[in-house]
Amino acid sequence: MPTITTAVASPAIWEDIQHTLSGGGDGRSCQCVWPVLMRKEWETTDLDQRTALFQQEVASDRPPGIVVYVDGVAAGWIRIGPRPGQRRLGRTRNIVATTREPLDDDGVWAASCFVVRKEHRGQGLNAVLLDAAIRFARDSGARVIEGYPIDTAKTSVRVNDLFHGALTTFLAAGFSAVPSPKPERPLVTLEID
Numbered sequence: 001m002p003t004i005t006t007a008v009a010s011p012a013i014w015e016d017i018q019h020t021l022s023g024g025g026d027g028r029s030c031q032c033v034w035p036v037l038m039r040k041e042w043e044t045t046d047l048d049q050r051t052a053l054f055q056q057e058v059a060s061d062r063p064p065g066i067v068v069y070v071d072g073v074a075a076g077w078i079r080i081g082p083r084p085g086q087r088r089l090g091r092t093r094n095i096v097a098t099t100r101e102p103l104d105d106d107g108v109w110a111a112s113c114f115v116v117r118k119e120h121r122g123q124g125l126n127a128v129l130l131d132a133a134i135r136f137a138r139d140s141g142a143r144v145i146e147g148y149p150i151d152t153a154k155t156s157v158r159v160n161d162l163f164h165g166a167l168t169t170f171l172a173a174g175f176s177a178v179p180s181p182k183p184e185r186p187l188v189t190l191e192i193d
Contacts, residue, residue: 002070004125006132009063016067016074017058023075023117025160032065032079033057035086035112042088065113066132068125076116076125080133083110083146095148098180098187107143114165121159126169134173138192147175147188155184 007013021027031050034042036057045053057064062085068076079086083103089095089110090103101108111133116125130147137145149165150157167177167186175188 002123003072004128005069005072006128007067007069008136009058009065009067011055011059013067013074014055014058016069017065017077019074020067020077020115020117023115023119025115025163027077027115027163032077032113032115035079035088035110038087038091066129066136068116068129068132070120070123070125074117075120076114076129078111078115078126078129078133079113080111080137080145081109082106082142083108086110086112089148092148094180094182094185095146095187098178099146100178100189101144101146105143107141109137109140109142109145111145111147111165111170113163115163126165127172130165130169130173134190134192142192144192145175145190148185149188151184151186 009017029047031054033050033054064081065077065079067074083089084106111130114126114129147165147170149167149170150162151167170188175190177186177188180186
């Protein structure tokens, strides 16, 4: 049985974060800043600029996510943090039409991105990451966590498109689904007590 642990992002584990992002999918080119940048900003940045922006976030007093380790090797990543800091989310039509929370409320956190290296997929690491993200959000004062998963029972998707997470993962963690204009893309919420 492998040993699975998690760690909050920090400059000390920057190389581990980069290792998780380079294990398949679009993580390396995205640098997990897609939710942070507006569309025009995204289109005018290159990999070096995205990496620098992400590195600044990791070094800030508000870490942007969590790494999961399998037997000491970085295997996956989740972005978790206040929704207003993930600016693109507040401009995404499906989210704006569905959320019940004020778009500028720092007490509303978003779990917006999952990455698991190819060799570690199928081990339930997204569930581990989400559980760690819930604890981190609770400890950091979040009031509500939102997620924007894909309902894989209603649509088929490429593995790379599952960076939003699967609805089943969120429901198993206690989130409730809010129907949205796109049935295959529900918004999910978890109130933190």
